[in-house]
Amino acid sequence: MPDLIDLLWRDDSAAGPARRGPRRRTTPGEVISSAIALADDGGLPAVTVRALAQRLGLTPMAVYTYVNSREDLLVLMADLAYMRMPAPVSGGDASPWRDRVRCLAHDNRDLLCAQPWLLEVHDPRVVLGPGTIAKYDRELAVFDGLGLDDVQRDAALSFVLDFAMAGALRRLEAQSAEGLDWDAVATPLAGHLGDRHPLAQQVGATAGAEFDGAYDPDAAWRFGLERVLDGLAPILEQGGPSR
Structure with a gap:
C-alpha cells in the first residue's frame, strides 16, 4: 500500500510505469474528492468506506487500494480542501x-x-x-x-x-x-430569573x-x-x- 506521504504528494496526472493486472477504474485524487463531497453533504459521519465505494462504483475492499485507512483519508481530504483555497x-x-x-x-x-x-x-x-x-x-x-x-x-x-x-x-x-x-422561552425564563442577574x-x-x-x-x-x-x-x- 502507498505511504501517506506518497499519497499526499502524488501526481494524479502522471502515467507512471505500466501496472500488471486490470486497469484502475479511478485515481486517488478522485477518491479523495468524492470523500470531500460526502463530507460536504453529510459531515464526517457520512464518510464511510461503504458509502465511498458506492459513490465510486467500487467494492469496499477496492477503496483500500487507493487509501490505507479512513484516518489517512481524512488527512488527504483536509489537505486537498486547503489546496483549493484562494490565495x-x-x-x-x-x-x-x-x-x-x-x-x-x-x-x-x-x-x-x-x-x-x-x-x-x-x-x-x-x-x-x-x-x-x-x-x-x-x-x-x-x-x-x-x-x-x-x-x-x-x-x-x-x-x-x-x-x-x-x-x-x-x-x-x-x-x-x-x-x-x-420568544416562546423568554416569558418562562423571565419568571425564573425574577430580580436576579x-x-x-x-x-x-x-x-x-x-x-x-x-x-x-x-x-x-x-x-x-x-x-x-x-x-x-x-x-x-x-x-x-x-x-
Whole structure:
C-alpha cells in the first residue's frame, strides 16, 4: 500500500510505469474528492468506506487500494480542501496590512463555515501535505515587509487563524439555533430569573433587540476582528516586538 506521504504528494496526472493486472477504474485524487463531497453533504459521519465505494462504483475492499485507512483519508481530504483555497493577498501587494490580514481571516472563516467537517480533523499529519504547506506559505507572505522575524511571523499568523476558527465555530453554533423560537422561552425564563442577574438581563435584552435574536455571530466577528487587528498594530507598525 502507498505511504501517506506518497499519497499526499502524488501526481494524479502522471502515467507512471505500466501496472500488471486490470486497469484502475479511478485515481486517488478522485477518491479523495468524492470523500470531500460526502463530507460536504453529510459531515464526517457520512464518510464511510461503504458509502465511498458506492459513490465510486467500487467494492469496499477496492477503496483500500487507493487509501490505507479512513484516518489517512481524512488527512488527504483536509489537505486537498486547503489546496483549493484562494490565495490571500500577499505583502507584495500595495494594500494596507490591515486589509490583507482582514481578508486572510475572512477567507479562513468562510472555508470552515462552508466545510465545517474540517474543524473535526485534528490529525497532526495534515501539516505534511502540499496543500497545507502551500497555504501556510501563502499566508505567511501576508506579513511580508512588516519587520517580523520568523517566529513572530508564525505567531501572528497563528493568532489570526485561531480567531478565524473560533469565529467559524460561533457562526455554526448560531446557525444550528436558527430554528429556535426565542420568544416562546423568554416569558418562562423571565419568571425564573425574577430580580436576579440584573446586568445580564439588561445587556441581554438590549443586545437581543439590536440583533433581533439571542446572538449575532457576524456582529461579534466584526467587533472581534477589529480588536485582533488593533492588537497586532503595535507589533506590525513598529517592526516587531523584542522577545
